[in-house]
Amino acid sequence: MKRLTDTERDAALSSVPQWRYAPERGGLIHREFVFADFTQAFAFMTQVAFHAEKADHHPEWFNVYNKVSITLTTHDADGLSQRDIGLAHVIDTIANTWTRI
Numbered sequence: 164m165k166r167l168t169d170t171e172r173d174a175a176l177s178s179v180p181q182w183r184y185a186p187e188r189g190g191l192i193h194r195e196f197v198f199a200d201f202t203q204a205f206a207f208m209t210q211v212a213f214h215a216e217k218a219d220h221h222p223e224w225f226n227v228y229n230k231v232s233i234t235l236t237t238h239d240a241d242g243l244s245q246r247d248i249g250l251a252h253v254i255d256t257i258a259n260t261w262t263r264i
């Protein structure tokens with residue numbers, strides 16, 4: 164999977180405005196979600212996990228109780244690819260089905 168050019172990246176980022184771009188490790192995006200409780204956070208993670216496995220593109224994430232912090236990057240592109248943007252869209256869609264605080 165090809166790393167996005169700067170121009171492609173800027174356009175792609177505007178389609179996932181809640182994700183924050185960081186240039187570390189060649190380029191990554193990050194977003195934090197806060198759910199009602201741990202059960203809901205973990206249910207969200209399970210839904211994302213099934214999608215990620217099917218798509219063979221996986222989040223880097225960290226969970227503490229009701230918070231899920233997610234980083235997306237593409238290892239073999241050494242930065243941000245279209246697959247990260249696609250996964251960000253899917254994650255946003257799943258997150259929107261849950262009550263968040």
Ligand SMILES: C[C@H](O)[C@H](O)[C@H]1CNC2=NC(N)=NC(=O)C2=N1
Pocket residue numbers: 219220221222223235236237238239240
């Ligand atoms: C071998 C396998 O296809 C790769 O390791 C996949 C799996 N999941 C992945 N997930 C992410 N986020 N980036 C990758 O480059 C990646 N590569």
